[in-house]
Amino acid sequence: MLYKIILFAILICLVYILFFGKKRKSRNESTTEDELMVECATCKMFIGVSEAVKKRGQYFCSQKCAKAK
Ligand SMILES: [Zn+2]
Numbered sequence: 001m002l003y004k005i006i007l008f009a010i011l012i013c014l015v016y017i018l019f020f021g022k023k024r025k026s027r028n029e030s031t032t033e034d035e036l037m038v039e040c041a042t043c044k045m046f047i048g049v050s051e052a053v054k055k056r057g058q059y060f061c062s063q064k065c066a067k068a069k
Contacts, residue, residue, distance in 0.1 A: 035048045036048070036049040040059060
């Protein structure tokens with residue numbers, strides 16, 4: 001009897017983790033969608049601010065573009 005209760009509790013825990021794990025993942029996806037886009041000062045390409053290379057107050061898409069100016 002006790003074994004069945006423990007098994008049931010573990011099952012609830014697994015469902016709980018799975019549910020919140022999925023919720024957290026979708027929230028991360030929405031934050032990347034809402035990410036600020038910046039323009040590369042060299043090639044004028046738009047990239048996410050977290051991927052951008054910042055130099056002297058300007059954003060660049062890569063180290064190559066950052067060195068070009
Ligand atoms: Zn660039």
